[in-house]
Amino acid sequence: MKKISWGIIGCGNVTEVKSGPAFNLVPNSELVAVMRRDAGKAEDYAMRHGVKKWFADAGDLINDSDVNALYIATPPAFHEAYTLQAFKAGKQVYVEKPMALDSAEAERMAQAAEHYQCKLSIAHYRRAQPRFKKILKLLNDKTIGEILAVELHFHSPYQPGTENTWRINPAISGGGLFHDLAPHQLDLMVYFFGRPLKVEGSSLNRANLYDADDYAQAKIIFENNIKFHGIWDFNAPFGSEEDLCVINGSHGSISFEVFGNDCDLTIGEKTEKLEFDYLPHVQQPMIDQVVKYFIDEGSNPCPAEEAVAVMTMMDKITGKTA
Known part of the structure; x- marks a missing residue:
């Protein structure tokens, strides 16, 4: 393939700005079709974004001859289910995070990509952004020396109305807000440090405001004996909000927000604030790399096996697997 002609399955909010427009902004890529079960909303999206075709049935989009790759959002x-349908139709797939409901589903998706000889990439898109690529370079260059430990704290107060969203329905999302947000954070740890070798953790529903757990903690050992400790609290007191990851090394530290923009490099007593340009479409760098992978001009920016590792960590933290 010399050009990727995309179809989006599920053209909801995440595709309005974060991802959708980027498919027409990167080289060798075009968004040609979208699908949503609500036909009126699918048509509206297509009209507003200048997309030629819209569908209310996923199968119709998957089997459309003008589409050679699917973004499952x-x-x-x-x-x-949609990934397997796409593979059976001979289409490449870029699928949103989390990869699946659990690691068993994710593993089946990875195996299906091998079986059907189709390409599969996962939308852990932060690893393609300049900020996190810079952090990886600092780590590889040993700018802060040997890595000693990593601490991650994510504290967010309860937002009224959360109980009415699919994100806290385990049957649809796989869990609660931990399943919605932690994949980004845990994937960055895989991106920075490699395979998780040992995972311990737990989760619980402390506030009982909805069915899903609202608190999780984990201790993970990655390759090279890098120790990670993380805490996620989605019912934290107002005023205690925190989005912070600190990588401590023998010569200094790197501290950053995963969902914000702050990023500081500290060597000795000197701290440098690292600044990066605002990204109007946060998935654009990742989509650019995925397109290059699909047309055989680059490697897979997020292979299925690495996303399976993320799902496996989450399953162990939340008690889905021992």
Whole structure:
């Protein structure tokens, strides 16, 4: 393939700005079709974004001859089924995070890509952004020396109305807000440090405001004996909000927000604030790399096996697997 002609399954909010427009902005890429079960919303999206075709049935889009790659942006409960349908139709797939409801589904998706000889990449898109590529370079260059430990704290107060969203329905999302946000954070740890070798953790529903757990903690050992400790609290007191990851090394530290923009490099007593340009479409760098991978001009920016590792960590933290 010399050009990727995309179809989006699930053209909801995440595709309005974060991802959708980027498919027409990177080289050798065009968004040609979109699908949503609500036909009126699918048509509206197509008209507003200048997309030639729209569908209310996923099968019709998957089998459309003008589409050679699928971006699956539905809730996780539908990722496996649509991915397998796409592979059976000979289409390449870029699927939203989390990869699936659990690691078993994710593993089946990875195996299906091998079986059907189709390409599969996962939308852990932060690893393609300049900020996190810079952090990886600093780590590889040993700017802060040997890595000693990593601490991650994510504290967010309860937002009224959360109980009415699919993100806290485990049957649709796989869990709660931990399943929605932690994949980005845990994937960055895989991106920075490699395979998780040992995972311990737990989760619980402390506030009982909805069915899903709202608190999780984990201790993970990555390659090279790098120790990670993380805490996620989605019912934190107002005023205690925190989005912070600190990588401590023998010569200094790197501290950054995963969902914000702050990023500081500290060597000795000197701290440098690292600044990066605002990205109007946060998935654009990743989509650019995925397109290059699909047309055989680059490597897979997020291979399925690395996303399976993320899902496996989450399953162990939340008690889905021992």
